[in-house]
Amino acid sequence: MRTTNPIIRKTISLMTIGSILFLSSCSKDTEDEQEPIETPPTSNLVIENTNTFASIKVSATDFDYWNSHGVNTAETTEKIKTLCKTELYTVLKDDFDFVIFVMNNANYPANMPTGEYVHVKNDTKGIGLKLFDNTASYGSAGKLQGVYFLYKNNIDQGPIIHEMTHRWANWVVPQTYSGHWDNVNGILKSVSNNLADIELYLMGLIPASQIKDPESLAIYNDSRYVDKIRIPSGLDAQKSFNSLVVVLTPTELSETEINNYKTKIDHITRTGATPIGYQNLWEKTNGKAVLNIGNLNTHKK
Template identity: 25%
Template sequence: MTTFQSAHRTFKNYFVLPIAFLLFGISCSTDATTLLDEDDSISEDVEETNDDTPSDEEVDTSGAVVFDQDFTLDATRTVANYVLSQADYAQFLAGDGDITMVAEKAYEYLDDDFDYIIILSVEETQPSGLFYGRSHLIQNQVQGLGTGVYNNAASYGSAGKLKSIIYMPRTEYISNGPFLHEIAHSWGNKGIIPSTVGGHWGFASTAGQLGGFDQIEDLGNNTYRGSLNGQNGFGTFANGGNSVVYGALELYTMGLIGPDELGSIQVAVNPEWTQNAGEFTADAITTYTAQDLINEHGVRVPSVSDSQKDFKALTVVISTAEISQEQIDTISANLENFSRQGAPDGSWGSLKNFWLATQGKATFDFTVAQESIQ
């Protein structure tokens, strides 16, 4: 770990970049790119046979599954709809929805086969004052990330599989983001590098879903300018919704690359924004190598050769009345695009799905298998 410190120190007033600036020229065709509100947050609780038995292919899985009058699964087996009371639904829009209630409802009818439960409201516009997405971290079984190992899955009705519950108030955020961002919170930033932006990378050369720049220029007098993709400016907590792929540190924490593929990371010490695009002051810039991170936090266990690469999620759309077939079709199409092992279709423009964001190193599956239905 090395630290560079300029000879003079000049501090300027803190300046928060406006949300519009954080888009910094990203082109997504006509698709809207949604950034995280600064209130984005993480909640962490420390061959064919001749017998009469049908094969998986022969099981009739056509048609929607009606578990009860308020909980159904659509015919594609990708979209569950949970109809809530007005009061319970309103609590989600107030930022205090009962995610345990949703999880326990799902586990009444479905087995504990999902790494994630994704809860989506059906709001047509972003609710005023509400975060764009929130990750509730249920467990961590990975060592070397800067936090301990824990498992609170039982508190949500899971026998131990559930890793995270993600809530987003609009179904469009599957494609626009912050979906990729919220998934990244499963592994970062749990303290693997220092940051003044809790749970995010902050002022660092991380260039990923959780923020950071890819280039830094020393302007003298303890003043620096960060840029991303050739444009002055960067986000400290997000970098443009699903238009951005995962950075190297994110891929490392996810277990998708090894330390040999992780370059050095520059982190600003006591950074403060100035009023110029991408410009900030800092006491110093500290450089962390992969070995520095290992020395401080230990090796990542499981390693890249043993880490999980394929993830399953249950999508639960909450509403106060049964959602329409048109809504189901749109949501299902976006889930298919997000989980596709290849580029999404043209309706996504230049937005990235999970496969692209991970450079084809991991998959995400939303299909509820027949065997997962109790």
């Protein structure tokens, strides 16, 4: 019969207890290490003192990039998504139908258009676009409809309305220059024009029965325009649109620049006649739509 020395048995028991305590301690340390450490989001977004628009100071390299690359390539679209997720929606609520990036340029950069539009979501039938929703990849929970770039501070000269109209038009009948018109005298032919009847219809501001001008009727009756019943209809469609203006600049904005942006935003958002030489959405749509920009403190998280 084998017996165990009491001293040895006691030593083994102490070692066992020590091992359990050690493993327990290691397990706790491991669990502690796995707990995520939350850090507050950081953003370079600055709400300017007028509370009307925001700005982001970017590097000279990034500023040059945005001034020389079209926004509808795969690379730039991904950069825009990152810009929205990391700079905008970390500070502001998901309250905006459109985000408008304005390059702080005195003149248009070489080989770039006045502006460019990026589709984010389409939940409207009858405008020539499939239904889709890419809002999550931009950091929006479903509100954001589109993002566009303007390459000069000409907010109240028409491009802002022209690019916004690309949300709905022209995707119904192919034209020489995609997304625009060959003959319809609307905002998608010239920024100096009011919205044509077909543009008002596609935007949901009038019913089909009110399309009167011959060029608009020609588009509406074109055999290539199929599935032309707009849903939601002109009775139910959205008429008031919230937009966020974000100025991209390589230098701090001066007080003169800030006030200049505010003045132009006041022009484009007003309801009623605008001073000669300036434009607003209310006038361009014959009082049927309103553009809201500003009061950013109410949109902060």
